[in-house]
Amino acid sequence: MKLKQFLLTVLLSAVFNSFLAAQSYKIIYEMKWKPTQSVTQYTTELCALITGNGQASFFESYENFRQDSLKTRIITEYAKNDSKGSLRIPSSTKTSLFRSLIIKNIVDKKITVEERLYIKTFVTEYPSCPIHWKIQPGNTEQVFGYKAEKAVCEFGGRTWTAWFTPDIPIMDGPYKFYGLPGLILKIQDSREDYIFEIKGLTKEENNIGKRNFGSQQSIKLSSKQWGSFWEGYKKQPSSILENLNTSQTTYVINGKNADSREVKEEYNKKEWNAMKAFENPIELSQPCN
Structure with missing residues (x-):
């Protein structure tokens, strides 16, 4: 019996991944969370899940996605024109509170997280960390016009309840969640500190490779x-600004030398304020080592 279940899982995975390879989607989720456990009011932000190449999906704030895709389009068009003329890339005005870019390789079950801090990008690849879902037969709910089934899992020190639909055969979802036989439409932890819910679904190709x-x-x-x-x-967030300047290059923030005490104090203040949004983190413990 276990062998049959295993073979069925492998078959479903192959079918879904084949379907995913032929389809490209942009899925918009509303992310709601309580910045601290003592507050009752939610902070909200739109996020985007981008699928399409059958290997990896990308999840980040919608504002960051919008700017990343615009930058990629400009650079791609510039290369097509044999790099003639000046390359003008709009300056980043990213104001998202959720700043991580999560890359999920469903086939290899690898998760890579990019964190961009000033001009530096930090990349961390996490080892295979399967999510052990427990599907609840007979429990259904209407979500985004779809009949959604219920599943529960333990992840990052929290108990999560997900609602997914096999009608959209994408084994993916918001944040680091994946692995159910259908798209996750809604997921929340047992304390309702974090809630992700679908708000839009469009079939389209997107590229943020540049x-x-x-x-x-x-x-x-x-x-x-x-x-x-x-x-x-x-x-000390301003440590990221150390040793940037060289004899040939001087980095400037708001018209001031990045190495100045004033800039470092302003940077610290800005970053400490941003960190307050996640004093109640999504993950209370690391899912796997």
Whole structure:
């Protein structure tokens, strides 16, 4: 019996991944969360899940996605024109509170997280960390016009309830969630600190492959290294500005030298204020090592 279930799972995965390879979607979710456990009012932000190549999907705030796709389109068009003329890339005005880019490789069950801090991009690849879902037969709910089935899992120190629909055969969902036999339309933790719910679904191709063009080379860190770096960054965010200037290049923020005390104080204040939005983090513990 277990062998039959295993073979069925493999078959379904192959069918869904084949379907996904032929289809490209942009799925919009509303992300609602309580910045601290003591508040009752939610902070909200729209996020985008981008699927399409059968290998990886991308999840980030909608505002970041909009700017990343625009930058990619401009650079791609510039290359098509044999790099003639000047390349003008709109300056980033990213104001999203949720700043991570989550790349899920469903086939290999790998999750890569990009964190962009000023001009540096930190990349952390997490090992295979399957989510053990428990589907609740007979429990259904209407979500976004679809009949959705219920499933429960433990992830990141929280108990999560998801509503998914096999009518959209994409084994994916918001944030780091994936692995159900259909698209996750809604998911929330048992304390309702975090709620993700679908708000839009369109069949379209998108590309954010040139999002880091012009930035410094990405810095690859292990999950342990990232954790250590992040703890230090929370104490002194302006450490990211150290040793940027060279004899040939001077970095400027708001018209001021990035190495100045005033700029560092302003940067610290801005980052500390942004961190307040996630004093109640999505993950209370690391899902896997």
